[in-house]
Amino acid sequence: MKLDRSLQHVLLELATTERVLNAGADSTTPEQKEYERLQGELARMREAAGSAQLAVDDMETEILRIQEDERKLQRRERDDKAQLTAETDPDRRKDLEHDRYATKSRLTDIHYELKEAHNEIHALRNNRDVHGAHVSDLERKVEVAARAAEAANEAAANINPREKADELRSQLPADVIAAYEDRQDENDVGVAAFNGRVCGGCFIQLPSADRSRINLAPENELPTCPNCESFLVRS
Template identity: 30%
Template sequence: MKADPRDQQRLLDLQAIDTRAAQLDRARSKLPVLARLEELARTRMLANDDVVSAQTEHGDLEREVTKAEADVQLVRDRAARDQAHLDSGRGTAKELTALQHEMASLARRQSELEEIELDVMERAEAAEMELARARTQLAQVDAQISEARAERDEQQADLGAQLAEALAPRDALVAELPEDLVALYEKLRASHGGLGAAMLHARRCLGCQLELNAADMTRIRDAAADEVLRCEECSRILVRTAESGL
């Protein structure tokens, strides 16, 4: 392939644009805040699990409290009816004596149920405090996520602006270069890690960083100025400049 030496050298300008753009694009995808957001997402999942667990525990205990209160009230109502019966004086002495025994039994049962009720209420109160703590923790994580997202958006927007600025001259530059030269460059760039053209600098290919041997240097010296050369090691377009050491 033939191309004006000046066009070949301008490939280095195009490569510099593409290299800078690739660096910015990579930086945008490798922002430290992105890793922090992933970690916060895992933290939030655990915090949310804690909230769900605490809600379940609190709900179960609330139902236990309701049942315990109902059990105590049931005994109280029964004791109140028995007391009313006793106070009325109706019934035989045997019946009244039986009611007195039942009331004593109900008093013991009420005491037992009130202890159960108190225990359940204390556990429910502790569960409510735990639920509040879990919700606070979740809210704190959500706040950290919101802050990190804002930081991510700001940084990505800044890098996006830099990327747009870096790419701004590319289309005009490509339009001024021979189509076949650009096509070869793009093909090599796609298959060689984003680097399609490299300078020959002081006998070294700056694409693969290998120093050319004497035979390769002789071949390059003997090549016509408009010959598009390729590095024998990495196959990239090898651009000759005043710094090539020829």
């Protein structure tokens, strides 16, 4: 079917409007759907940001524990050293030297643990900051989407779908309306959008050869879907 490019989206809007009328479909505005989608995304991102902050808090607690262990071992090493200065009993000196050696070994391990913990908390803080930035960005998007949804919903409330369909029909040639109605009777869709890959009538991703045929069709032609045979309006 041939139709001027400037009228193809009028036909698509007519088909969409009449599907809403005929099927009692969801009349939620696209702006409202986008607002709700962003709200869900924001909720998930806030949860992820909370988990990222919790990981930072846990690691900070772990670092404090390691630092406290380090201080205890340092005090123990100094105490052993002081006792060795005054101790003359060979057995007692041997025990103190052994304890001091074990303490120094443990301090070496503690230093490595502390270094690894500092490296890890640096990465965790970066992750937390990234999530925080995403939350802030989504909050701004939700705010904008909320205003858009409110305006779209107010506008939609003042539009009678039947009157809108009649007005759209008045813009289209009679032969196009007849062909659209015939196809609509056959598959309950008639006309659907095509995004370059997927048919908006049957929601099937088309094979490469069919996609090429549709995309390369003349601008004033409405190609058909090989599956549901809906006329396709290319985006």
